[in-house]
Amino acid sequence: MLPVERQRYIQELAMKNKSVSVSELAPKLEVSELTIRRDLDSLCSKGVLERTHGGATLRRNLNIEPDYLQKASECSKEKQAVGKLAASLLEEGDTVYVNSGSTTLEVIKSILERNIDITIVTNNIDAMWLCKSDGNVKIIFVGGYYRAKSHSVSGRLAFSLIDQIYANKAIIGVDGFSPIAGLTTPVLEEADTTRAMIEHSVGSKIVVATENKIGVVSNFKTAPIERVDVLVTDENGGNLLKNTEINKHIQVLIAKS
Amino acid sequence: MLPVERQRYIQELAMKNKSVSVSELAPKLEVSELTIRRDLDSLCSKGVLERTHGGATLRRNLNIEPDYLQKASECSKEKQAVGKLAASLLEEGDTVYVNSGSTTLEVIKSILERNIDITIVTNNIDAMWLCKSDGNVKIIFVGGYYRAKSHSVSGRLAFSLIDQIYANKAIIGVDGFSPIAGLTTPVLEEADTTRAMIEHSVGSKIVVATENKIGVVSNFKTAPIERVDVLVTDENGGNLLKNTEINKHIQVLIAKS
DNA sequence: AGTCAAACGAACAAAAACGTTCAAAGGATG
DNA sequence: CATCCTTTGAACGTTTTTGTTCGTTTGACT
Numbered sequence: 001m002l003p004v005e006r007q008r009y010i011q012e013l014a015m016k017n018k019s020v021s022v023s024e025l026a027p028k029l030e031v032s033e034l035t036i037r038r039d040l041d042s043l044c045s046k047g048v049l050e051r052t053h054g055g056a057t058l059r060r061n062l063n064i065e066p067d068y069l070q071k072a073s074e075c076s077k078e079k080q081a082v083g084k085l086a087a088s089l090l091e092e093g094d095t096v097y098v099n100s101g102s103t104t105l106e107v108i109k110s111i112l113e114r115n116i117d118i119t120i121v122t123n124n125i126d127a128m129w130l131c132k133s134d135g136n137v138k139i140i141f142v143g144g145y146y147r148a149k150s151h152s153v154s155g156r157l158a159f160s161l162i163d164q165i166y167a168n169k170a171i172i173g174v175d176g177f178s179p180i181a182g183l184t185t186p187v188l189e190e191a192d193t194t195r196a197m198i199e200h201s202v203g204s205k206i207v208v209a210t211e212n213k214i215g216v217v218s219n220f221k222t223a224p225i226e227r228v229d230v231l232v233t234d235e236n237g238g239n240l241l242k243n244t245e246i247n248k249h250i251q252v253l254i255a256k257s
Numbered sequence: 258m259l260p261v262e263r264q265r266y267i268q269e270l271a272m273k274n275k276s277v278s279v280s281e282l283a284p285k286l287e288v289s290e291l292t293i294r295r296d297l298d299s300l301c302s303k304g305v306l307e308r309t310h311g312g313a314t315l316r317r318n319l320n321i322e323p324d325y326l327q328k329a330s331e332c333s334k335e336k337q338a339v340g341k342l343a344a345s346l347l348e349e350g351d352t353v354y355v356n357s358g359s360t361t362l363e364v365i366k367s368i369l370e371r372n373i374d375i376t377i378v379t380n381n382i383d384a385m386w387l388c389k390s391d392g393n394v395k396i397i398f399v400g401g402y403y404r405a406k407s408h409s410v411s412g413r414l415a416f417s418l419i420d421q422i423y424a425n426k427a428i429i430g431v432d433g434f435s436p437i438a439g440l441t442t443p444v445l446e447e448a449d450t451t452r453a454m455i456e457h458s459v460g461s462k463i464v465v466a467t468e469n470k471i472g473v474v475s476n477f478k479t480a481p482i483e484r485v486d487v488l489v490t491d492e493n494g495g496n497l498l499k500n501t502e503i504n505k506h507i508q509v510l511i512a513k514s
Numbered sequence: 515a516g517t518c519a520a521a522c523g524a525a526c527a528a529a530a531a532c533g534t535t536c537a538a539a540g541g542a543t544g
Numbered sequence: 545c546a547t548c549c550t551t552t553g554a555a556c557g558t559t560t561t562t563g564t565t566c567g568t569t570t571g572a573c574t
Contacts, residue, residue, distance in 0.1 A: 004309045133405035143400030143418045148388045161400045
């Protein structure tokens with residue numbers, strides 16, 4: 001078994017159980033405990049886990065930029081459901097800002113499946129993959145500095161394009177959605193780009209966030225919670241927000257998977 | 258069993274399992290581990306896999322099945338050689354425009370391999386594939402309208418970015434390079450974008466063109482031949498231009514493959 | 515607080531995997 | 545047939561990874 005496979009297994013187990021222990025993993029993966037510890041350290045330095053005595057826990061407040069591969073592997077039924085529901089909020093003729101992230105990529109996928117006359121303006125380079133040459137959906141990429149970790153572009157140059165485009169909706173993926181701290185992301189440039197998108201859209205601002213983002217606070221603020229009109233989340237996320245004041249200001253939609 | 262078949266098998270297995278190991282592959286395909294490693298390296302340079310110790314992992318979640326491998330395998334020795342030579346013309350600290358096309362993609366690949374401090378400004382979205390997060394080469398994408406057929410962006414929005422960037426070199430791929438008609442491409446928007454790039458670079462304009470482009474005239478003109486400073490081509494292309502007046506105005510470099 | 519077992523880190527040793535070089539085998543070309 | 549080129553494999557030294565054995569630290573329990 002490859003080190004990479006082992007670490008992926010550990011990560012998946014950690015995501016399921018929220019924490020893992022060395023003594024549990026070592027016999028299961030048939031390696032020494034020391035190797036497990038080294039794997040844990042490695043995952044820890046990537047920001048996925050947090051070391052504890054005897055094991056590690058999944059870190060909830062991820063303050064570093066998560067590597068794209070890991071994010072992609074996280075891609076789950078929930079994200080798909082959220083993406084589909086968010087896409088259904090758009091109408092023929094819409095021009096919509098979509099920022100980067102794995103959840104918003106699911107949104108773009110669903111929009112393309114609907115195949116109606118919609119123009120997507122995005123900094124998520126991965127959208128390229130999904131785009132068919134004969135579809136009705138048009139894609140405009142904002143340019144700018146490319147960041148390989150998140151497969152997205154951002155920076156001052158991106159602004160100059162966003163400056164020219166006023167969309168009538170915005171679909172925003174976040175790393176943290178907190179009633180107090182608002183919308184947050186781990187990278188400053190991403191936050192700036194997302195903020196610019198929000199400011200340049202005149203219609204409803206739709207935030208997509210699965211359960212693991214709800215209540216989380218990351219480093220850089222993109223917008224206060226008041227700017228948000230709609231939140232699309234999964235069932236667990238909905239439960240987390242039950243009995244909060246969020247529902248008074250924001251329309252919360254639950255995507256069932 | 259042909260090397261190509263073997264590599265396709267490896268790729269399919271990798272797509273199924275997310276990763277493959279050398280020790281598992283070698284007996285299964287009845288070749289030495291060294292051969293497997295070479296296959297892995299080859300697939301790695303095409304951007305399909307990523308090497309790890311003992312094997313390789315899928316470079317990303319290609320749950321979207323792209324015909325990318327076909328494109329990658331199309332790439333000929335001549336293009337690679339031309340790309341490498343063109344990349345060697347750049348120096349530390351350069352900012353260089355690179356337009357879209359399969360030949361210029363090879364240039365970008367070679368630039369990234371050199372891994373020195375160079376900023377690439379391009380409308381070729383495929384460059385994303387090749388970009389590592391820890392390299393010294395920076396990539397700026399010009400934004401704009403995405404055209405799925407050529408995997409590139411262009412249009413008025415692209416101009417507004419190009420307008421802000423003056424590069425000190427430009428590497429231009431063309432579909433037609435003719436002493437009389439100049440540089441031509443089959444798509445109007447591409448021609449416009451390329452022209453803008455040429456006009457916004459102050460140093461040498463380097464055209465890359467393999468033999469099958471020499472003497473060809475396509476639909477839309479991007480620039481007259483006088484604007485070109487350097488032409489990088491293959492041996493056959495060089496022969497076609499022997500005894501022409503091109504050599505007097507343009508420095509012709511022959512890439513030997 | 516003191517005790518103890520589990521967990522940890524450092525150091526070293528073994529094993530696996532790696533890259534490089536060189537030579538042989540198989541095809542294509544002249 | 546000779547020659548070139550590509551592909552492959554073997555042998556070597558090097559690097560990475562893994563495991564064992566210490567002594568030390570941590571955290572729980574009396």
